Amino acid sequence: MKKNFSQTLKHLTKFSGIKLSALADFIGYDVSYLSKWCNGINHPSPKYITRINRRIATFIADELIKQDRIYPFFNEFDIRLSVKMTAENTKDRLTTEINNLLNDVYYHNQAEPIPEDNGQSAVSAASYLTIVGRTNIKKFFNTKIASLFSTTQEDISILITGDIVSLLSRNALLDFLNCCHFSSENVNIYLGCCINELKQSPDSFLPRLYNMLNKYININFYIYDDQNFAKSNIITVKNYFTMHYSMHKDNLIDICTYITDKKTVKEVWERTYEKFDFNCCILEPKDDIELVKFRSFFYLNSDLLLFCAKGFEFFLPAQAFKKLLSSSRDYKYSSDMQQTIQNMQITWEEQFGSSHIDFILPEANIIRYIENGQLTYGEIDYIASAQEREAQLQQLIKSMRNNPAINIHLLSESQPQNEDDSFKLSYYSNTKTAYLKKNKSFLRNCSKTIYLLRHPFLIDKFNSFFHDLQNKPNCHKFSAEDLEKIYKNNNALLYRIWKKNTPEK
Structure with a gap:
C-alpha cells in the first residue's frame, strides 16, 4: 500500500537523521506543525505546499550529500534514475526527486478527510x-x-x-x-x-x-x-x-x-x-544619569515651573553641595555628574536671582521633608541635616526677598491613606523643555526614573495642568514675609523636629 504524506515525511526525517526542530527552523514553521504533519494530525495547506515541499527537499538533500548517502536513499525509497547523475547536477537531481516524492504522496491523498493546518497565514x-x-x-x-x-x-x-x-x-x-x-x-x-x-x-x-x-x-x-x-x-x-x-x-x-x-x-x-x-x-x-548635561542647560531659562514630589533640593547651602559632590565620588558617579553638581550651585545662585519661578509643593511632601530631610538630587539620595534645612529655609526667604518673581505654592491635600494617593512624580519645566521625575522611594524594581517630554503640545498640556493647580481652592501662595513669619513663630518647634529626626552620625 502506498504511503501517505505523513508516513513519507516521517520516513524521510528518520532516514536522514535530521531533527524536526532544525527542519522547522529552515522552512520557517514552528516544530509543533511538523510534528502534527509527521503524525497525521494535520496536513500543510494546499496554498503553501509547493514552497513547503521544496524547502523540505532542499534541507534533506543537503543532509544526505553531507552523509554521502545519496544512492542508499534511492534504494530505500525505490527510486529508479532514468538519467545518470553527474557531480554537477547531484544536488539538483536529489532535491527534485525528494520534492517529487513529497508532492506525489500529498496530492494522491488529498481526498482523505485530514484537517488542514495553514501555519503560514494563521494558526491552528x-x-x-x-x-x-x-x-x-x-x-x-x-x-x-x-x-x-x-x-x-x-x-x-x-x-x-x-x-x-x-x-x-x-x-x-x-x-x-x-x-x-x-x-x-x-x-x-x-x-x-x-x-x-x-x-x-x-x-x-x-x-x-x-x-x-x-x-x-x-x-x-x-x-x-x-x-x-x-x-x-x-x-x-x-x-x-x-x-x-x-x-x-x-x-x-x-x-x-x-x-x-x-x-x-x-x-x-x-x-x-x-x-x-x-x-x-x-x-x-x-535614567536620571542620562540627563546630567541636559540639566545644566535646563535652568538657564528665565521662566521655571517646578513641582516637587520628594524633598526640596533647591537653595541648599554650600556645605550640602560639598557633601553631594563627595557622595557622587563615593558612589563612583561619572565626572559629568560631579561637574553638574558644581555647575548647578553656580547656576541656581545666578539664575534664581532674576528668574520667574513657581514652586508647587504638596503639603504632605513638605511636612515629610521638614521631618526627615530626605531628598534626591539626580540619582543621589541625600539627607539634609537640621542645620542645612534651617540654612536652606533662610536662603529661600532671602532669595524671595531679592527676587519677588519666586513664588511658593503649597498644595493642601488630605493625608494619603496609601501610596496610590501620594504624589510620586515631580515635574520640571522651563516652558520649552520638561521632564517628570519619579520618587525613587516608591520604586520596587529597575524602572527608569525620568520621563522626558519630547513634543511641544504635550509640554503645553502639562504646563497648563500644573499652572491650573495654582488656582485650585486648596492651593495657597506664600510670600517671603509669610514664610519668615512661620519660621519665627515656630523656630523652636521646627528645630526640635529637625534635631529629633536627623540621624546620628
Missing part, C-alpha cells in the same frame, strides 16, 4: 480565540490577561497601537491596569498618540495621564506619535500573545481575536514594533 484552532461583545472582552482582559501578567516573572513588553487620548477618555485601560498585579520587575508599555487628538484633548486628559503615570510608577510607559500605525488596531505582548480588534464609535473594543501561536506572535510583534519609530516618541523613559 487551539491557538486563537475570537471574543465578541464589550462585556465579554472586558471580562477577558480583567481576568485571563490580568492573571497572566500577575503570574509572569519574565520581562513584559506590550505594544498598544490605540490612541492614548481615546484610551483615557474611558476607564477601560485604567480598569485593566488596576486588575494587574505585575510580578515582573521590568514592564514596558508602548502606546500611540494621535497628535490632532492631543491638541484638542479635553481638560480631563492630562489629569488622567498624570495619574496613570503616577499610580503605576513601576511601569515604563512610552508614548509615540501614531502616524505610522494609527489604523493597526493591535495589542501584542512580546513572546506571549497578540490581539487584533475592532472599535465601536465610543472607543470601546467590540470584537477581538486573541492569538497565542508563537510564530504569528513573533511576526506581529516584529512588524508592529518597527513602526514605533524612536524619532516619533513624545514621552520617553530615561
Whole structure:
C-alpha cells in the first residue's frame, strides 16, 4: 500500500537523521506543525505546499550529500534514475526527486478527510480565540490577561497601537491596569498618540495621564506619535500573545481575536514594533544619569515651573553641595555628574536671582521633608541635616526677598491613606523643555526614573495642568514675609523636629 504524506515525511526525517526542530527552523514553521504533519494530525495547506515541499527537499538533500548517502536513499525509497547523475547536477537531481516524492504522496491523498493546518497565514484552532461583545472582552482582559501578567516573572513588553487620548477618555485601560498585579520587575508599555487628538484633548486628559503615570510608577510607559500605525488596531505582548480588534464609535473594543501561536506572535510583534519609530516618541523613559548635561542647560531659562514630589533640593547651602559632590565620588558617579553638581550651585545662585519661578509643593511632601530631610538630587539620595534645612529655609526667604518673581505654592491635600494617593512624580519645566521625575522611594524594581517630554503640545498640556493647580481652592501662595513669619513663630518647634529626626552620625 502506498504511503501517505505523513508516513513519507516521517520516513524521510528518520532516514536522514535530521531533527524536526532544525527542519522547522529552515522552512520557517514552528516544530509543533511538523510534528502534527509527521503524525497525521494535520496536513500543510494546499496554498503553501509547493514552497513547503521544496524547502523540505532542499534541507534533506543537503543532509544526505553531507552523509554521502545519496544512492542508499534511492534504494530505500525505490527510486529508479532514468538519467545518470553527474557531480554537477547531484544536488539538483536529489532535491527534485525528494520534492517529487513529497508532492506525489500529498496530492494522491488529498481526498482523505485530514484537517488542514495553514501555519503560514494563521494558526491552528487551539491557538486563537475570537471574543465578541464589550462585556465579554472586558471580562477577558480583567481576568485571563490580568492573571497572566500577575503570574509572569519574565520581562513584559506590550505594544498598544490605540490612541492614548481615546484610551483615557474611558476607564477601560485604567480598569485593566488596576486588575494587574505585575510580578515582573521590568514592564514596558508602548502606546500611540494621535497628535490632532492631543491638541484638542479635553481638560480631563492630562489629569488622567498624570495619574496613570503616577499610580503605576513601576511601569515604563512610552508614548509615540501614531502616524505610522494609527489604523493597526493591535495589542501584542512580546513572546506571549497578540490581539487584533475592532472599535465601536465610543472607543470601546467590540470584537477581538486573541492569538497565542508563537510564530504569528513573533511576526506581529516584529512588524508592529518597527513602526514605533524612536524619532516619533513624545514621552520617553530615561535614567536620571542620562540627563546630567541636559540639566545644566535646563535652568538657564528665565521662566521655571517646578513641582516637587520628594524633598526640596533647591537653595541648599554650600556645605550640602560639598557633601553631594563627595557622595557622587563615593558612589563612583561619572565626572559629568560631579561637574553638574558644581555647575548647578553656580547656576541656581545666578539664575534664581532674576528668574520667574513657581514652586508647587504638596503639603504632605513638605511636612515629610521638614521631618526627615530626605531628598534626591539626580540619582543621589541625600539627607539634609537640621542645620542645612534651617540654612536652606533662610536662603529661600532671602532669595524671595531679592527676587519677588519666586513664588511658593503649597498644595493642601488630605493625608494619603496609601501610596496610590501620594504624589510620586515631580515635574520640571522651563516652558520649552520638561521632564517628570519619579520618587525613587516608591520604586520596587529597575524602572527608569525620568520621563522626558519630547513634543511641544504635550509640554503645553502639562504646563497648563500644573499652572491650573495654582488656582485650585486648596492651593495657597506664600510670600517671603509669610514664610519668615512661620519660621519665627515656630523656630523652636521646627528645630526640635529637625534635631529629633536627623540621624546620628
